[in-house]
Amino acid sequence: MTNKVTEFVAPYGTLPHVPDDVTLPQFILDSWHPTRPVNKNANPVLIEDSTGRGVHFSEIRARTFGLANEMKARWNIGEDQVVCIFSPNHVDYAAALWAVHRLGGIVTTANPNYTADELLYQLQLTNARAILTHSGSISVAEEACRQAGIPSDRIVVLDSPTGYSGPYCTLEGIIQVGLSKHPQYIERRLGPGEGKTKIALLSFSSGTTGRPKAVAVPHYAVLANVIQMAYYGQANEIYGSATRYRPGQVVLAVLPFYHIYGLVVVMHFYIFVGFSLVVMPRFTLEDMLKDIQQYHINHLLIVPPMVVLLAKSPIVKNYDLTSVTFCMSGAAPLSAELTRQYCERLPNSAIGQGYGMTETATAITFPQIDMHVATLGSGGQLLQGNTCRVLKSDGTYATYNEPGELFIKGPTLALCYFNNEEATKETFLYFDGKPDRWVRTGDEVMFNEKAEIFVLDRLKEIMKVRGFQVAPAELEGHLLHHPDVGDACVVGVPDEYSGEVPLAFIVPSHDAQERMKKDAAEEGRIKLALMKHVADHKVHYKKLAGGVYFVESIPKNPSGKLLRRFLRDKARELKVQAAAAEKARL
CATH class of the missing domain: 3.40.50.980 (Rossmann fold)
Structure with missing residues (x-):
């Protein structure tokens, strides 16, 4: 069943020319583009936060x-x-x-x-x-x-x-x-057009299922995204007032450069518009606060767990944060309540959200340029050059303010999942027999009449823990190697700080069940062993911070596919019960 296609695009402006015959260093270091502001300041490009050493x-x-x-x-x-x-x-x-x-x-x-x-x-x-x-x-x-x-x-x-x-x-x-x-x-x-196919980056993403995949990002995609952000942000006075992205300002580079958000938006875009990047090797709240005060940081690019700390930690009041004029949150949705709490702590700072993914290298939307506090709950406004469709569950296309799964096409799409044709076909799609490639995001969204996106839920199985993607299948596969595990299903449960954290439902193996029958304390030991099994072999944000719960069986459909949504609902019930028990105890 289909209907007339509604496509969402930026409400004004046309994306300027994107060069397709230069590499990233040639674009950033050797050439010029009309969207780039003239930097008349002598500010360093990079500043080492621990020493203050500037690199010009x-x-x-x-x-x-x-x-x-x-x-x-x-x-x-x-x-x-x-x-x-x-x-x-x-x-x-x-x-x-x-x-x-x-x-x-x-x-x-x-x-x-x-x-x-x-x-x-x-x-x-x-x-x-x-x-x-x-x-x-x-x-x-x-x-x-x-x-x-x-x-x-x-x-x-x-x-x-x-x-x-x-x-x-x-x-x-x-x-x-x-x-x-x-x-x-x-x-x-590069020859004419070669920038569109010449791979610059193999950035890792969990895609929609399975182990992490290498996303092949061409030079052209990153160039296009930098130009999109500069044009939308009116960084060059030729295109606008240049009030938010003025050369000579300072941005905190605390988001990791190995992640596409830090690599493209923080490193490439902010260098392009003439900011100084204060480079933090690792995040701690106190170090971030010290850097904001010492280096008079103007722009913060962070993720929701950092916003939580800025909004709620008592140590924030010990630092002068009045230099901050803008905060962009990304990688996971930021609630309206957290936005309000942030504004109470940093009233001089504008705040908004952006939305993007590794497969779209990177930002699809950006915080509204004409608003001090962006539309609450909005993930930003579409950047020029991007086209979106929203497909409803009944197979028809959504119009304004109707929810459905997001599909995106534009100049910044990655080429494929490197050496993974099957996964590529699942995510990079063609519609209506036309040559345009689209990315299937797996996110449930809706758009309003201003082309502002609202991210409602993730239809795909990937969890977002502190902004990082975690594939349940990866953790399930690892757990199944443990001799005490007969079957496993991992789901994400809401967490105020991390957004969500992994929780494992486990069917104990026959041997484990026999040991638990003989000794009641064995259940606790096995749970701890399984959590350690994951912690010892996986990066810290993949730990089973939501816990381990034993069940008699994992629900599956007739073809054997995990019915993860049932256990997600069960996990939410367990969380509510635990909160009620804790409240009663106090």
């Missing part, structure tokens, strides 16, 4: 060259070869990324909290040839590289800690050697 534009270009020069001379990194960056945020992260691109290579960014098994999976899937890692992650990188067959001389310490005397070369050392040599490479130049 000319230094970034030089360090990018030095690293590319020596990677070519030492390892012959070249066309479509993959280099992994396995590190928290660092002032050399951008130079490392762009150096690989200068050589025609591809970058895959990895979560520095990964276990060796998780990193190994990423290295093998992407066929990475070298790794740039942080000194605190050396042991994990060593083990993963050993199993992946990456030679030890291709492990580079990114952060060059004081007094480091380990066996691996440092990024600083490689850059200095590269700067001492004549050019060892001829920079890759």
